[in-house]
Amino acid sequence: MAQGFTSQAARNIFYGGTVFFVLLFAVLIFNTESRIPERSKAADITPAVVRGKHLWETRNCIGCHTLLGEGAYFAPELGNVYKRRGPDFIKAWIKSQPTGTPGRRQMPNFNFSDAQLDDLVEFLKWTNGVDTEKWPPNIEG
Amino acid sequence: MKAMTVKFESQRVSRLYFTAAIGLFVGQIIFGLTLGLQYLIGDLAFPAIPFNIARMVHTNLLIVWLLFGFMGSAYYLIPEEADTELHSPLLAKLLFWVFLVAGAATILGYLLVPYAKLAEWTGNDLLQTMGREFLEQPLPTKVGIVIVALGFLFNISMTVLKGRKTAISLVLLMGLWGLALLFLFSFVNPSNLVRDKMYWWFVVHLWVEGTWELILGALLAFVLVKTTGVDREVIDKWLYLIITMALVTGILGTGHHFYFIGLPGYWSWVGSVFSALEPIPFFMMTLFAFNMVQRRKREHPNQAAVLWAVGTAVMGFLGAGLWGFIHTLSPVNYYTHGSQVTAAHGHLAFYGAYVLVVIAMISYAMPILRGWEAAPKRAQNAEMWSFWIMTIGMAVMVLALTGAGILQVWLQRIPTEGAMSFMATQDQLRFFYWVRVAGGVMFLAGLLTYLASFFIGPAPDESEQTGGRLATA
Numbered sequence: 001m002a003q004g005f006t007s008q009a010a011r012n013i014f015y016g017g018t019v020f021f022v023l024l025f026a027v028l029i030f031n032t033e034s035r036i037p038e039r040s041k042a043a044d045i046t047p048a049v050v051r052g053k054h055l056w057e058t059r060n061c062i063g064c065h066t067l068l069g070e071g072a073y074f075a076p077e078l079g080n081v082y083k084r085r086g087p088d089f090i091k092a093w094i095k096s097q098p099t100g101t102p103g104r105r106q107m108p109n110f111n112f113s114d115a116q117l118d119d120l121v122e123f124l125k126w127t128n129g130v131d132t133e134k135w136p137p138n139i140e141g
Numbered sequence: 142m143k144a145m146t147v148k149f150e151s152q153r154v155s156r157l158y159f160t161a162a163i164g165l166f167v168g169q170i171i172f173g174l175t176l177g178l179q180y181l182i183g184d185l186a187f188p189a190i191p192f193n194i195a196r197m198v199h200t201n202l203l204i205v206w207l208l209f210g211f212m213g214s215a216y217y218l219i220p221e222e223a224d225t226e227l228h229s230p231l232l233a234k235l236l237f238w239v240f241l242v243a244g245a246a247t248i249l250g251y252l253l254v255p256y257a258k259l260a261e262w263t264g265n266d267l268l269q270t271m272g273r274e275f276l277e278q279p280l281p282t283k284v285g286i287v288i289v290a291l292g293f294l295f296n297i298s299m300t301v302l303k304g305r306k307t308a309i310s311l312v313l314l315m316g317l318w319g320l321a322l323l324f325l326f327s328f329v330n331p332s333n334l335v336r337d338k339m340y341w342w343f344v345v346h347l348w349v350e351g352t353w354e355l356i357l358g359a360l361l362a363f364v365l366v367k368t369t370g371v372d373r374e375v376i377d378k379w380l381y382l383i384i385t386m387a388l389v390t391g392i393l394g395t396g397h398h399f400y401f402i403g404l405p406g407y408w409s410w411v412g413s414v415f416s417a418l419e420p421i422p423f424f425m426m427t428l429f430a431f432n433m434v435q436r437r438k439r440e441h442p443n444q445a446a447v448l449w450a451v452g453t454a455v456m457g458f459l460g461a462g463l464w465g466f467i468h469t470l471s472p473v474n475y476y477t478h479g480s481q482v483t484a485a486h487g488h489l490a491f492y493g494a495y496v497l498v499v500i501a502m503i504s505y506a507m508p509i510l511r512g513w514e515a516a517p518k519r520a521q522n523a524e525m526w527s528f529w530i531m532t533i534g535m536a537v538m539v540l541a542l543t544g545a546g547i548l549q550v551w552l553q554r555i556p557t558e559g560a561m562s563f564m565a566t567q568d569q570l571r572f573f574y575w576v577r578v579a580g581g582v583m584f585l586a587g588l589l590t591y592l593a594s595f596f597i598g599p600a601p602d603e604s605e606q607t608g609g610r611l612a613t614a
Binding site for chain 1: 179180182183184187188191192193194196197256257260261265269271272273274277308332333334335336338339374377378381382384385388389392393395396398399400401402403404405406407408409411475476478479480481483484553554555556557558560561562563564
């Protein structure tokens with residue numbers, strides 16, 4: 001550190017740098033906001049999708065699974081499960097839990113009604129349609 | 142062992158916070174070990190404590206105890222830096238109990254009530270905020286966190302306003318205010334998942350790779366000022382440069398979470414470039430710590446605190462810096478996103494940067510709160526042992542998880558055709574998961590050693606000068 005470079009100077013660099021990058025970030029977020037509807041096919045978000053998201057959250061699915069790669073790493077990725085397994089498999093799978101196989105990872109049974117299962121599948125179907133820049137690399141997620 | 146006591150009576154409230162922090166830390170590790178075993182024995186504790194519940198307890202306890210640690214550190218540090226008594230020690234004690242009871246009730250709620258019921262009972266339908274990773278807390282808990290945070294910030298801000306304003310206390314205040322303000326995004330949960338995820342990162346990323354780094358820098362600088370006696374002008378300059386780099390790289394570095402969650406492709410560039418620079422502030426922290434220790438003007442009797450402080454700088458760089466860098470570039474992250482590599486990074490970064498800095502603060506402050514300048518030699522030895530046992534245990538865990546992550550990517554992600562399924566891959570990772578559990582057991586042993594250090598008294602030849610808290614200079 002050169003002589004004459006004081007802690008006041010360092011502080012001013014901090015304030016200036018922070019303000020600049022906060023503003024730049026805000027501009028990018030503003031632009032991103034305007035692109036989200038098209039990239040996420042927001043027009044397809046039906047009331048069933050919204051209800052499905054609510055079920056997803058209140059059963060804490062993220063505590064075991066990932067969704068678009070975020071969450072826990074204990075159980076399979078579900079962002080593309082609609083494509084990987086299809087709607088009927090998903091519903092049958094959820095209904096048949098837990099498997100009870102000794103030593104294997106267990107998923108609780110959430111006692112969903114048929115209407116709730118439909119909502120959940122609608123949510124996963126919509127999620128599968130989000131433009132994720134071709135992630136995951138293959139169908140296994 | 143020289144007798145020494147706090148400069149300001151009101152600093153004593155920090156002891157409550159430190160004690161709670163360490164207690165919750167133990168809880169966090171016990172649940173962590175449970176999770177590690179559930180990876181191997183899938184039906185362990187099922188259906189009483191399913192994996193998702195144990196994980197929620199593990200991560201929420203981590204956040205809560207670190208917050209206790211930050212608040213305790215602030216209550217210790219701010220009066221000393223401001224050179225005046227805390228604005229209201231009573232408010233600090235009151236908020237402690239509010240936070241502890243709210244925290245305990247939340248954890249018990251997770252463990253005893255099905256999550257959907259908990260959501261129903263706590264008014265999640267009024268404002269749906271639950272069920273998102275790390276932000277699983279029921280609405281009343283979230284509101285409680287805001288109230289406690291505001292009361293806390295009021296208390297320490299008033300203290301700084303009436304007293305001396307140092308760089309360390311200003312940086313700490315900025316970090317804590319930023320932490321509280323960004324938490325408000327936890328109330329934002331749009332029904333569009335893509336938008337939800339974007340604002341979720343405003344809390345999660347801008348905490349740990351933004352405002353928390355200010356807190357980290359301030360606490361580290363405080364411990365170094367006290368233990369090395371280096372001139373403040375030098376330390377202040379370092380502190381400002383470090384946090385400048387932290388925010389310059391960290392704010393746009395948020396983009397490294399925006400690659401594959403439905404946001405525009407330009408984030409690949411923004412995120413890759415800026416997050417590749419994120420190790421810089423952590424590297425500067427390492428240089429800072431070693432430099433200050435080398436230029437020390439005194440031999441502080443609390444060598445354990447110096448070890449924790451230097452450990453923070455080094456492990457923070459390895460965990461947050463290096464282990465972050467290995468998977469942050471977009472083309473790499475395309476394969477590692479959401480794999481065990483992420484888990485490896487998360488563990489080492491939290492331990493290296495935040496766990497260690499809180500312990501460094503506790504290690505420096507606790508002896509003084511108990512009436513000594515430094516803990517007895519034997520107690521310090523136990524502390525130093527605990528540092529090495531915990532750190533090596535963590536290193537074993539992180540290397541195991543990194544190995545698991547690489548194999549997972551190889552089997553499940555890289556093949557374009559005939560890739561192995563998620564569960565089939567998991568079966569191939571069992572060796573690494575066992576090694577991880579072994580690392581976790583070692584970590585717990587280190588933590589117990591740390592706990593024991595508080596109960597070790599002075600050796601017979603060391604105790605002459607002991608005056609306890611009555612003999613104040």
